Amino acid sequence: MELVIGTKRWSTWSLRPWLVLRKTGAAFTETLVNLRQGEVTQGQIAPHSPFGQVPVLKDGDLLVWDSLAICEYVAERYPDARLWPEDPAARAQARAASALMHSGFAVLRSACPMALDQAPSGIEVTEALAGDLKRLATLWDLMLDRHGGPFLAGSWSIADAFFTPVASRLRTYGLALTDFGGRPAADAYGARLLQDADFLAWEADAKAEGAGATP
Ligand SMILES: N[C@@H](CCC(=O)N[C@@H](CS)C(=O)NCC(=O)O)C(=O)O
Numbered sequence: 001m002e003l004v005i006g007t008k009r010w011s012t013w014s015l016r017p018w019l020v021l022r023k024t025g026a027a028f029t030e031t032l033v034n035l036r037q038g039e040v041t042q043g044q045i046a047p048h049s050p051f052g053q054v055p056v057l058k059d060g061d062l063l064v065w066d067s068l069a070i071c072e073y074v075a076e077r078y079p080d081a082r083l084w085p086e087d088p089a090a091r092a093q094a095r096a097a098s099a100l101m102h103s104g105f106a107v108l109r110s111a112c113p114m115a116l117d118q119a120p121s122g123i124e125v126t127e128a129l130a131g132d133l134k135r136l137a138t139l140w141d142l143m144l145d146r147h148g149g150p151f152l153a154g155s156w157s158i159a160d161a162f163f164t165p166v167a168s169r170l171r172t173y174g175l176a177l178t179d180f181g182g183r184p185a186a187d188a189y190g191a192r193l194l195q196d197a198d199f200l201a202w203e204a205d206a207k208a209e210g211a212g213a214t215p
Contacts, residue, residue, distance in 0.1 A: 001028040003070075004048045004056040008206035009116040012109075012165035014055045015202055017070040019161040022198040024078040051113045068102045071158045092155035093143055100139065100184040101162040108132040112169040116203050117210025123173040130180060136166065137182030144185050150192060160193060167193040168203075 003021060005014035005174070025147065031046040035053050040054055049056045049065050057064040057073065064070045064181040075083035085091045088206040107128040121210050140152065142161075167190035170177070193199065 001099065002031055003056050004033060004058070005029055006033050006041075006054045007209060008032070009204055009210050010035055010114055011054065012114045013067045015165050015199075016067045016158075016161045017055050017057065017074065019164060019196070019198050020071045020147070020158055022201075023083060024074060024081040024154070025162075026078060027119060029033050044109055046089065050136050056156045056197070059111040068098060068162075071098070071161065073156060073184040077189060083158050085147075085155070085157055086214070087154075090147050090153040093146070094155075094157045097143060097152055098156070098157045098162040105136065105166070108136070108166070108169065112166050112173045112175075114168055115172055116168060116206035118172055120172055120174050133175060133177065133180040137177040137180045137186050140177065140182050140186040140189055144189055150179075152189070156196075163190075164193045164196065164199055165192070184196075201215065 003014075003018060003023070005011060005018060008014070031048070031049075033041060035054075037042055037069040045052055045054060045056075048054075049063065050057070051065050053065065055065075055067055055070060057070040059073075061076075064073050071083070075081070091191075099206055107126075111126070111129050112123065143159075144174070151157065152159045162169075170187075170190050171194060175181075177190070178184055
């Protein structure tokens with residue numbers, strides 16, 4: 001299998017399926033595309049996908065071109081990795097949380113882009129951004145309460161892959177969910193995601209890019 005991904009310090013959509021693939025223990029190759037270079041970026045994506053975006057998963061002659069669809073495919077291909085919770089109720093909420101991230105939190109995504117090479121700094125919190133942060137605090141608290149942690153739906157699942165880039169944004173922009181109605185457990189959960197060994201491996205690569213290595 002080959003996963004085509006974008007610049008590691010910025011590409012949240014690439015990080016999610018990359019984490020999920022790593023959890024399977026399966027061998028896969030990664031192909032890196034340089035983002036934010038306009039036509040150069042598009043020229044690098046074109047040989048892999050007709051849709052102009054990464055991530056893209058290639059498995060033989062199969063092409064899967066969306067982060068959530070890639071995660072679903074990997075979960076079905078590697079059932080022993082238990083990438084979704086076994087319990088139907090936990091699975092439903094893990095899927096709902098992933099879908100909410102995939103299609104929502106637009107203000108948080110645009111105001112707080114992932115920047116893994118950037119030192120933590122403050123940010124002006126607009127009313128719209130506060131709204132997304134309150135929604136995030138509500139979601140994390142609700143799921144940690146219901147499923148008992150340590151991850152959103154109990155043990156680590158695709159939902160946690162979806163929120164790992166979010167945790168990195170909170171850290172980069174000095175945002176604590178306790179300031180937006182969240183409980184300390186929500187912030188502790190975000191910090192836990194950033195201790196994940198696979199995330200740390202991705203982050204090390206991202207920092208090397210930022211230090212001038214070829215992204
Ligand atoms: N909904 C898509 C979004 C993918 C996406 O926005 N990818 C960005 C990079 S993170 C991209 O490929 N941009 C192409 C460009 O900047 O030219 C997914 O979940 O995979």
